[in-house]
Amino acid sequence: MNKHCFINCLMLALSTIPFIMPPPASASEYPVTPLKSASIIKGQEQVIVSADQSSYNETTGRYDLHGHVRIQSGPRIFLSDSAKISARTLQLWTESPTHLQEGELRFSGGAVYAELAGITVLFFGPSCKMERPGLAIQSDNMSYNWETHIATFDGHVLCIRKDERRAAGHLEFDLENNEIR
Numbered sequence: 001m002n003k004h005c006f007i008n009c010l011m012l013a014l015s016t017i018p019f020i021m022p023p024p025a026s027a028s029e030y031p032v033t034p035l036k037s038a039s040i041i042k043g044q045e046q047v048i049v050s051a052d053q054s055s056y057n058e059t060t061g062r063y064d065l066h067g068h069v070r071i072q073s074g075p076r077i078f079l080s081d082s083a084k085i086s087a088r089t090l091q092l093w094t095e096s097p098t099h100l101q102e103g104e105l106r107f108s109g110g111a112v113y114a115e116l117a118g119i120t121v122l123f124f125g126p127s128c129k130m131e132r133p134g135l136a137i138q139s140d141n142m143s144y145n146w147e148t149h150i151a152t153f154d155g156h157v158l159c160i161r162k163d164e165r166r167a168a169g170h171l172e173f174d175l176e177n178n179e180i181r
Contacts, residue, residue: 046073046074047071047072047073047090047116048070048071048072048073049063049065049069049070049071049072049085050068050069050070051065051066051067051068051069051070051083052066052067052068053065053066053067054066056087060086061086061087061088062084062085062086062087063084063085063087064082064083064084065082065083065084065085066081066082067081067082068081069081069082069083069094071083071085071092071116073116075102075103076100076101076102076121076146077100077101077102078092078094078098078099078100078112078114079098079099079100079101080094080096080097080098080099080112081096081097082094082095082096083098085116089115089117090115090116090117091113091114091115091116092112092113092114092115092116093111093112093113094111094112095111096110096111097109097110098110098111098112098123100112100121100123100144102146104132104133105130105131105132105175106129106130106131106132107121107123107128107129107130107142107144107151108123108128108129109123109124109125109127109128109129109141109142110123110124110125110126110127110128111123111124112124119145119146119147119148120143120144120145120146121143121144121146122141122142122143123141123142123143123144124141125140125141125155126140127140128140128141128142128153130142130144130151130153130173132175134161134162135159135160135161135173135178136159136160136161137151137153137157137158137159137160137171137173138156138157138158139153139154139155139156139157139158139171140154140155140156141153141154141155142154149174149175149176150172150173150174150175150181151172151173151175152170152171152172152173153168153170153171153172153173154169154170155169156169157169157170157171159171159173159180166180
């Protein structure tokens, strides 16, 4: 299958439109250039994916992405060394250190699960962090709801805000109102 057919398949898969062309027949890796999905689902943002290498698993319906993985969904940019993304559901999994940027917010964790068509991302340890000017929070695990702008932290939480330090087992932070809930 040539490069253009593969790009068309990936674009269609990421927008959850049924495939017009079949995915690559073998598990060999193909270069992935930046792509835009053409979303037909009302309110769904475009997803732009780039990676050094990729492969498609017909059984699972997932793309495996490796090397300088960058996934942009609306204003959010995920960065990782490797990731898996479902062509059917736009679920994203990483098992290597992953960073998420949304405006001035910076999140990082050892692994991530996110539903790009949804509103929440989950970060898993060993050390998860969220930072923005004047605020840094670290914990074992965290989640972020990009619709409500609430970040939830669990396990060995340390919150540093300006000159204030706070330790807890659980903490919810409202990023819109800049306050602990």
